[in-house]
Amino acid sequence: MEGDGFTMTWEVRSVNSRHLDVKWRLPVMVRSAEARFEKVVRRFATRGRVDVSLNLQVHKAELMAVTFNASQAGAMLDQLGAFAASRGEAFAPDYNRLLGMGFLWEDSGAELDEVFVSRLEEGLAGALQDWNLSREAEAVALEKDMLDRIARMEEWTALINERAPQIKEDRFALVRERLREVLARNEVDLEEQRFLQEITLLSDKLDVSEEITRLNTHLVRLRELMQSGGDAGKRLDFTLQECFREINTCGNKIQDPQISHVVVDFKNEMEKCREQVQNLE
Structure with missing residues (x-):
């Protein structure tokens, strides 16, 4: 689902269980909204082991309630540069690779945009509706x-x-x-x-x-x-x-x-x- 400045892909999987047990795989920037997402799931499910994952691509910086750990990233690049120099090789860092290193991105503690979270909830509800259609x-x-x-x-x-x-x-x-x-x-x-x-x-x-x-x-x-x-x-x-x-x-x-x-x-x-x-x- 496309949003204003972001693209989300929800995936829902489930197996048998006597009680409702929800497991989450969420990007760091939206983990603070997990409790709200849990309420959405409970509108559609009463039991089962349910695995919910979110792939999120954000195109607006103001939506990213995360901070980049520049000091750790710098130390990593310095180490790689020194290693390359010791071998007599040139080192050109690929900064795009840093985007995929989740441990370098930390929750800033800032409040998530309400419209943004509401749109995420709508996307999750849509995925759960499809999930229930498959189950039916x-x-x-x-x-x-x-x-x-x-x-x-x-x-x-x-x-x-x-x-x-x-x-x-x-x-x-x-x-x-x-x-x-x-x-x-x-x-x-x-x-x-x-x-x-x-x-x-x-x-x-x-x-x-x-x-x-x-x-x-x-x-x-x-x-x-x-x-x-x-x-x-x-x-x-x-x-x-x-x-x-x-x-x-x-x-x-x-x-x-x-x-x-x-x-x-x-x-x-x-x-x-x-x-x-x-x-x-």
């Missing part, structure tokens, strides 16, 4: 990916809910048959009452209806959070943890090869969702 474009892709994964988890939940009663009946029949075999070898009759008691206990151990109900509720919640806007990342992460708890219980209760495969795939999708959630604000 990425979020659209992440949202589609997340919703596709949630849809697969809903299908697997329905499959578990459909298979669970039949698995329970098959397990009952298997238990009855094994009991008959054991009792037959010992020439003892199967007591129907005792068998019903054992089946009741087994039924409680195999019942996943409550887990399925909670899991469906959590999946609905995930969809709601994806569409709610605002800072949903932490809430999505928490809800995914609850989903993991329920599907893990289902896997432990239902010892069935087909369901075991579904549970493994389910956990894999949740882990991918949790990785994606870290990129959402």
